[in-house]
Amino acid sequence: xxxxxxxxxxxxxxxxxxxxxxxxxxxxxxxxxxxxxxxxxxxxxxxxxxxxxxxxxxxxxxxxxxxxxxxxxxxxxxxxxxxxxxxxxxxxxxxxxxxxxxxxxxxxxxxxxxxxxxxxxxxxxxxxxxxxxxx
Numbered sequence: 082x083x084x085x086x087x088x089x090x091x092x093x094x095x096x097x098x099x100x101x102x103x104x105x106x107x108x109x110x111x112x113x114x115x116x117x118x119x120x121x122x123x124x125x126x127x128x129x130x131x132x133x134x135x136x137x138x139x140x141x142x143x144x145x146x147x148x149x150x151x152x153x154x155x156x157x158x159x160x161x162x163x164x165x166x167x168x169x170x171x172x173x174x175x176x177x178x179x180x181x182x183x184x185x186x187x188x189x190x191x192x193x194x195x196x197x198x199x200x201x202x203x204x205x206x207x208x209x210x211x212x213x214x215x216x
Contacts, residue, residue, distance in 0.1 A: 201216055202214065202216070
């Protein structure tokens with residue numbers, strides 16, 4: 082172990098040589114550490130403000146989401162009502178077409194009946210009695 086002793090003495094000399102510099106730098110390190118603590122406190126305060134702001138911002142967002150859900154439900158009801166209205170309109174249109182066809186048949190029948198009545202009146206043996214015709 083004696084052969085290690087010179088190295089240990091050499092290292093000790095360097096440590097003694099560096100010690101004044103370490104002592105000189107120590108106040109600066111403490112100063113920087115203080116500023117780092119201040120920075121950490123500031124960062125934490127900023128984080129708390131950010132969290133509070135986020136919390137406040139989330140409330141209107143939740144209201145908007147709820148409103149959107151209600152609007153979507155109303156839209157679904159309106160769409161269903163529109164589908165029912167469209168189906169009803171189709172049925173009404175079909176009924177109108179049937180009514181129109183029936184009216185055309187009725188008008189044609191009326192024309193035939195009128196023509197038959199005129200023919201019978203002019204060519205038949207009809208007499209008028211108290212406003213009534215008998216043929």
